[in-house]
Amino acid sequence: MKTLQEQFSAFTELHSRLKDEVSKAFVGQSKLVEHLLICLFCNGHALLEGLPGLGKTMLVKTLSEALDLRFSRIQCTPDLMPADVIGTTMLIEDARGIQRFEFQRGPLFGNIVLVDEINRTTPKTQSAFLEAMQEQKVTVLGTNHPLEMPFLLLATQNPIELEGTYPLPEAQLDRFFFKLKVAYPTLDELSRIVDLTTTETSPKIERVCSRDELREMMSLVKKVKIAEDVKRYALRVTLATHPDSAEATDRVRRYVSYGTSPRAAQSMILAAKVKALSSGRYNVSIDDLREIAPPALRHRILLNFEGEVAKVTADDIVSDVLTQIRPT
Amino acid sequence: MNGRFSDMDPMSDAGWISAKLNAVRRRLFLVLFANSLCMAACGLVFLWVLFSVFFHARLDRPPLIVAGWALCTCVFAAALMSFFRAPSAKEGAKFLDSRLKLEQRIETAYECLAPKEEIDRLLLRDARLRLVHFRPSAVAPMRLGGATKMVMCVGLIACASLALVQILNGWNRLARRDVGNPGPLIGQASNQAQNKDQAAQSKNGFMRPVQQSAAPGIINTQPDSGPARKNARPAPSSADTAAPPAGAQAGSAQGAAESPVIPQTSVQSNPATSKPAPSAMPTQPGPPGTARPSPFASQSAGTASTSVGTASIPGAASIRALERRANSQSAGAPSAPDARGDAGVAGAARGQAMPSVQAALSKSDAAFLARFAGQYQANVLAAEKALAKDTIPAGFRKYIAAYFAAIHP
Numbered sequence: 001m002k003t004l005q006e007q008f009s010a011f012t013e014l015h016s017r018l019k020d021e022v023s024k025a026f027v028g029q030s031k032l033v034e035h036l037l038i039c040l041f042c043n044g045h046a047l048l049e050g051l052p053g054l055g056k057t058m059l060v061k062t063l064s065e066a067l068d069l070r071f072s073r074i075q076c077t078p079d080l081m082p083a084d085v086i087g088t089t090m091l092i093e094d095a096r097g098i099q100r101f102e103f104q105r106g107p108l109f110g111n112i113v114l115v116d117e118i119n120r121t122t123p124k125t126q127s128a129f130l131e132a133m134q135e136q137k138v139t140v141l142g143t144n145h146p147l148e149m150p151f152l153l154l155a156t157q158n159p160i161e162l163e164g165t166y167p168l169p170e171a172q173l174d175r176f177f178f179k180l181k182v183a184y185p186t187l188d189e190l191s192r193i194v195d196l197t198t199t200e201t202s203p204k205i206e207r208v209c210s211r212d213e214l215r216e217m218m219s220l221v222k223k224v225k226i227a228e229d230v231k232r233y234a235l236r237v238t239l240a241t242h243p244d245s246a247e248a249t250d251r252v253r254r255y256v257s258y259g260t261s262p263r264a265a266q267s268m269i270l271a272a273k274v275k276a277l278s279s280g281r282y283n284v285s286i287d288d289l290r291e292i293a294p295p296a297l298r299h300r301i302l303l304n305f306e307g308e309v310a311k312v313t314a315d316d317i318v319s320d321v322l323t324q325i326r327p328t
Numbered sequence: 329m330n331g332r333f334s335d336m337d338p339m340s341d342a343g344w345i346s347a348k349l350n351a352v353r354r355r356l357f358l359v360l361f362a363n364s365l366c367m368a369a370c371g372l373v374f375l376w377v378l379f380s381v382f383f384h385a386r387l388d389r390p391p392l393i394v395a396g397w398a399l400c401t402c403v404f405a406a407a408l409m410s411f412f413r414a415p416s417a418k419e420g421a422k423f424l425d426s427r428l429k430l431e432q433r434i435e436t437a438y439e440c441l442a443p444k445e446e447i448d449r450l451l452l453r454d455a456r457l458r459l460v461h462f463r464p465s466a467v468a469p470m471r472l473g474g475a476t477k478m479v480m481c482v483g484l485i486a487c488a489s490l491a492l493v494q495i496l497n498g499w500n501r502l503a504r505r506d507v508g509n510p511g512p513l514i515g516q517a518s519n520q521a522q523n524k525d526q527a528a529q530s531k532n533g534f535m536r537p538v539q540q541s542a543a544p545g546i547i548n549t550q551p552d553s554g555p556a557r558k559n560a561r562p563a564p565s566s567a568d569t570a571a572p573p574a575g576a577q578a579g580s581a582q583g584a585a586e587s588p589v590i591p592q593t594s595v596q597s598n599p600a601t602s603k604p605a606p607s608a609m610p611t612q613p614g615p616p617g618t619a620r621p622s623p624f625a626s627q628s629a630g631t632a633s634t635s636v637g638t639a640s641i642p643g644a645a646s647i648r649a650l651e652r653r654a655n656s657q658s659a660g661a662p663s664a665p666d667a668r669g670d671a672g673v674a675g676a677a678r679g680q681a682m683p684s685v686q687a688a689l690s691k692s693d694a695a696f697l698a699r700f701a702g703q704y705q706a707n708v709l710a711a712e713k714a715l716a717k718d719t720i721p722a723g724f725r726k727y728i729a730a731y732f733a734a735i736h737p
Contacts, residue, residue: 003446004447004450008450223445223447224447225436225439225440225447225448225451226436227432227435227436227439228439229422229435230432230435230436281454282436282450283431283432283433283436283451285432285433286431286432287431288431
């Protein structure tokens with residue numbers, strides 16, 4: 001039986017090895033990888049936003065390979081139906097000729113599910129993901145089908161080509177733990193990507209840990225301590241995104257229509273705990289929260305018309321809030 | 329929290345950390361006290377300068393006693409400020425975190441001083457390991473904080489500004505006297521009194537005749553103005569302030585008695601009602617209900633006399649008298665004005681006698697004048713010595729003349 005300290009050390013080591021392993025195939029974007037791992041350890045879901053061809057699918061596949069988890073992919077189209085995602089009940093005839101209905105699991109029943117271009121499918125299908133994301137189960141014909149843990153849903157969406165798309169409703173956006181932006185690689189990174197993909201040498205991804213080990217690590221996260229004032233800082237930042245709150249900044253009052261939900265505070269604190277653990281600490285720091293705030297808050301802030309006209313982004317608002325709100 | 333600290337085993341992580349936090353608290357209090365002491369001293373000096381410039385406050389006690397009181401006040405104020413801003417143990421923990429860049433380790437450990445879970449013990453152990461080589465004096469050195477530095481800078485700038493105001497005020501006063509208009513000076517009680525006297529005099533008609541006497545050709549600074557002396561009449565003993573034009577007598581009455589200079593026009597203008605002006609009787613208090621003769625009343629005469637040239641500046645006349653004395657001493661033959669002294673010559677220049685220091689001291693407000701008598705006498709001696717050597721440039725000599733006119737009580 002490992003002591004708590006040994007478990008924490010194992011977590012730090014596992015996190016480091018996972019990052020290294022993913023970096024073999026996915027070049028650069030270390031922050032993106034780190035944030036994705038945070039989502040994984042927090043059992044949260046991530047919305048990846050980036051232009052086509054930036055390696056979003058590659059990243060998710062590499063991660064599932066390193067963790068020895070079941071990976072499934074759903075390519076969203078306007079004619080995709082919920083049954084295509086969740087699964088459907090089919091009439092099955094066994095060897096003795098007896099027919100019975102049996103639930104055939106859809107691609108949602110995986111450990112790491114990549115939902116590609118989620119904004120291309122209809123709201124009906126999008127809502128099929130809601131229960132799975134929040135409750136970690138699906139209900140078909142009155143029967144609950146729990147999803148296998150860990151369950152990590154990674155959805156991607158394209159910031160351009162918005163014609164014929166169905167923007168995600170706020171309720172669904174709020175269920176994403178993080179919204180991560182995939183940036184364009186730098187020249188050096190692009191050179192390495194080209195080297196990796198145009199030569200015979202392809203990186204071999206090794207399995208870093210088993211599913212059980214991963215579950216054990218995930219349970220460690222909630223043991224990390226957070227000081228009262230640090231927690232209050234996270235809550236103040238969350239509240240400051242509300243235009244009606246006393247902590248709201250001028251930009252928030254002017255450009256924000258709706259602020260973040262309590263899920264934002266949960267996400268920030270939980271993610272900060274993973275960040276602290278991966279840094280070898282047993283406590284959350286203010287810097288952890290400040291680093292975690294943009295991906296945790298940006299998709300939960302709803303700008304008003306004036307903000308959109310002024311081309312203010314949610315990241316600008318978060319940055320402003322972090323600048324204005326100082327820890328006590 | 330102190331009670332909780334004392335219950336702890338000093339060998340345990342929690343006890344060790346709490347002891348360290350107490351040490352940090354003490355150190356922070358000490359630094360805060362030192363900073364407050366500097367701020368209090370700065371504030372005290374600023375107040376002193378403020379009062380001395382604007383209210384002419386003087387310290388009548390011996391310097392040692394004053395310094396002792398100032399020190400006590402500073403210490404008391406600093407202790408008071410430190411007491412109300414004394415850091416708690418949690419603030420000490422936060423200070424350590426920020427200073428040692430420990431990322432809220434100590435702050436979190438402080439909240440786990442009564443460990444219940446294994447993670448609490450891990451936190452305490454981690455915090456202890458981080459503080460093993462730590463000394464409170466290294467983390468909180470005895471140096472001025474940013475706020476203290478700012479306050480001290482502001483205080484210094486304010487003191488310098490006030491000193492500048494004082495200097496400019498002095499120049500302004502000199503300049504105003506040069507053009508014959510003393511004018512109100514910033515917050516000076518003496519000047520307020522002067523203004524009161526002037527207002528009273530002008531109200532009673534004292535100022536107007538003095539201005540009338542300032543006609544061209546009236547003032548003659550040469551000692552041998554014989555005809556003027558002949559026209560002079562003895563000064564009446566009564567100081568009836570209701571009788572205009574008293575200013576005419578400023579030149580006649582006093583001038584006839586003491587000065588070789590007689591303003592002819594003023595004598596001729598109203599010889600019958602020639603009465604001594606208040607400015608001509610500095611040593612005699614006026615009747616009830618009239619303006620009190622003030623030592624500053626001589627400035628009224630100066631006001632009028634300067635309109636015909638700088639030769640009538642009392643100080644200038646005084647300096648010239650000193651020059652003459654120096655010249656006569658070098659020639660071995662003393663001149664007539666020397667017998668009356670500098671003040672007499674200065675007063676004679678505008679038709680009245682400037683009171684000597686002793687005469688001024690004998691007045692009712694002798695306490696006020698006595699404050700400046702020593703300084704005045706010393707400066708007169710120094711000026712005489714310098715003039716005797718004749719090493720002073722003409723410009724500086726003129727300045728000295730104006731200076732003595734200005735500082736004369």
